[in-house]
Amino acid sequence: MNRRIVPLLVLLAGLVMAFHPTLFSGFGRLQTDLGDTRLNNYLLEHGWRCLSGEPGVRLWHPPFFHPASNTLAYSDLLLSFGPLYWPWRALGLGEVLSFQLWMIGIAICNFAVAFLFLRRAMAFDQLGSALGAFVISFAASRVGQLDHQQLFPIVFVVGALWAAISMARSTAADDLPGRSRWAPFAFFGCLLAQLYGGYYYFAFSLAILALVALWALAVPRWRRALGAVARGHWQAIIGAGCLALLLALPAVTHYLQTAATVRTRAVTAAFDMLPRLASYAYLGARSWWYGWMTDLPPFRNLPTRHEHAIGLGLLTTVCLLWTAWRNRDRQAVRLAITIALSLGLLTTMFPGGVQLWTVLYRAFPPFQGLRAVSRLWLLLAIPAGIALGWMVSRRGPGARAALVVALAAGACLEQGVTTRSIAVSLVEARTGDLAARVDRSADAFLVVPRGASKRGQNWHNLDAMWASRRTGVPTVNGYSGTRPPGWGFEGFRLSPEEGLDETRQRLDAWAGATGLDPDRIQVLVVDAAANLPEEEPPRSPRPAPPRRGQGGRPTPKPRRTPVP
Numbered sequence: 001m002n003r004r005i006v007p008l009l010v011l012l013a014g015l016v017m018a019f020h021p022t023l024f025s026g027f028g029r030l031q032t033d034l035g036d037t038r039l040n041n042y043l044l045e046h047g048w049r050c051l052s053g054e055p056g057v058r059l060w061h062p063p064f065f066h067p068a069s070n071t072l073a074y075s076d077l078l079l080s081f082g083p084l085y086w087p088w089r090a091l092g093l094g095e096v097l098s099f100q101l102w103m104i105g106i107a108i109c110n111f112a113v114a115f116l117f118l119r120r121a122m123a124f125d126q127l128g129s130a131l132g133a134f135v136i137s138f139a140a141s142r143v144g145q146l147d148h149q150q151l152f153p154i155v156f157v158v159g160a161l162w163a164a165i166s167m168a169r170s171t172a173a174d175d176l177p178g179r180s181r182w183a184p185f186a187f188f189g190c191l192l193a194q195l196y197g198g199y200y201y202f203a204f205s206l207a208i209l210a211l212v213a214l215w216a217l218a219v220p221r222w223r224r225a226l227g228a229v230a231r232g233h234w235q236a237i238i239g240a241g242c243l244a245l246l247l248a249l250p251a252v253t254h255y256l257q258t259a260a261t262v263r264t265r266a267v268t269a270a271f272d273m274l275p276r277l278a279s280y281a282y283l284g285a286r287s288w289w290y291g292w293m294t295d296l297p298p299f300r301n302l303p304t305r306h307e308h309a310i311g312l313g314l315l316t317t318v319c320l321l322w323t324a325w326r327n328r329d330r331q332a333v334r335l336a337i338t339i340a341l342s343l344g345l346l347t348t349m350f351p352g353g354v355q356l357w358t359v360l361y362r363a364f365p366p367f368q369g370l371r372a373v374s375r376l377w378l379l380l381a382i383p384a385g386i387a388l389g390w391m392v393s394r395r396g397p398g399a400r401a402a403l404v405v406a407l408a409a410g411a412c413l414e415q416g417v418t419t420r421s422i423a424v425s426l427v428e429a430r431t432g433d434l435a436a437r438v439d440r441s442a443d444a445f446l447v448v449p450r451g452a453s454k455r456g457q458n459w460h461n462l463d464a465m466w467a468s469r470r471t472g473v474p475t476v477n478g479y480s481g482t483r484p485p486g487w488g489f490e491g492f493r494l495s496p497e498e499g500l501d502e503t504r505q506r507l508d509a510w511a512g513a514t515g516l517d518p519d520r521i522q523v524l525v526v527d528a529a530a531n532l533p534e535e536e537p538p539r540s541p542r543p544a545p546p547r548r549g550q551g552g553r554p555t556p557k558p559r560r561t562p563v564p
Helices: 005-023 036-051 086-090 095-121 126-138 140-144 155-173 179-195 199-218 220-261 267-273 277-281 291-295 314-326 331-347 357-363 365-369 373-393 398-413 424-435 459-471 501-514
Strands: 444-450 521-527
Touching (some): 005 095, 036 459, 095 155, 140 373, 155 199, 155 220, 199 373, 220 331, 267 357, 267 373, 314 373, 314 398, 357 365, 373 398, 444 459, 501 521
Parallel strands (some): 444 521
16 A cells, blocks of 8 residues: 555544544534534634625624624634635535535644644654544544534644744754744744634643743753753744734734623633543543443533543553653653643642642633633643654554554544534524514614523524624624623523513613614514424433432532533
8 A cells, every 4th residue: 555645544534533423414414513613603704704805894893792892802713714714605605514614624734734743843654643643633532622613723733833843953953044944933923823713722822831931940951952942043033923923913902802891700710620630531421432431430520521521542541651651761751741740730620629720820811711721631632642653653563563553543543522413404494594584674683582491591692693694783692702791691581471571671771881772673582492403312321410409409500601
């Protein structure tokens, strides 16, 4: 077999494993749900509408939470991820199909950049680079979070790591006139692109850089190495850094404006999503290999459990630990281990409620905008892929080589996850039905759900946002990482017999605070139980036991706000 076809086969296997609900349905099903998936699709579509010059569309002010301004900065921007979405829209494809192709395109780019990084920066062989890139791109933790598509692109994080390694190696080899002179520009360019793509990975990258600097100051050998890199590339670092800061100003300015107007999240808001010790071994209820673990005592009572599925799998974890042990004498490996342990100590909720997150929250302002801190450990797939690539590239001859390759293949297969999916026709029906009821002459409209619904507490807000996109009429509804002050419709719904009196009171309060004319706002009441996706069967045979309060009575499950 031609060795060049090996990476292609590995990539195809990863695409089928990650996107089989989409592919096997002929793109008739959308991964993954009616919540954050449609928010990310909306944000990408908003970028396309701005780029295509649609009249009345303003980049930083999408028409939700009307008339609040700067609403794009309430969540991830997704602008730097748009080039893989915009061409499909330019060809005339629909929003949902373009979004499905965008996800697949992101996966291909993730794999390609990871493969080239392992092949060129780490000097691994073809098979080792392909299998390592598979783990980086299709790790169960990453695919399992596919409903948060802003976390799926890993291109810019890998690119920044590649650039940093290039700077360090060129300094050690005294090869500054070579290609590495562009490495500082690539490094800051990747950080800048990540800022304009997704905030979580940007904040995590800044935290890692801060820890590298602190440990370098504390350890003389690392301090000398970092100083040598700074001296060798100081002109390019200053130039690239200043240029990146200049280009980052629009995003930083709008994010700071949002932080000044909305209520800052309390330090306790992240407590449920601080990883527990069990989180590092948990792969989620939809894991092919490890879904059965969901009902075991260490995992049964994890709060917001899907956010704790950050494990790598047994084989992959063994490969990572064994490779780290074998290379423990290398300074780069020691630094990586030190950074990982430091982050684990600072972000983990230990037994008894012991945690240092409060210290980190106050000492590192970029983390004050985060809630799902456990997402930091999605980046653990990068060192795991490096470890797997190193192991396969040094597999040796004969039976030992076959055993190593089999172990690596098992590590790839244990990443299998089946995500949720919904019928595209249902997505279109929810938007189309509502858009048909919107009065085009109204200044804005508000959608209020009637009746109880155990699922989709905030889906009507996304229905309204998409109906607004289709009709050109702004909506008072909104769904994002935060909400403007005074907006009183979070979780609001009507009982079957309730009239519109309270709705009008809340609308009058919002109109009074924002200068709207409440008589020019159309109120649309929708059935909360209409157009719901089919119930999916549980992934394990035993449900988790109810939490008990005082007197042994079940404690009601708290309502959760969306985590974009």
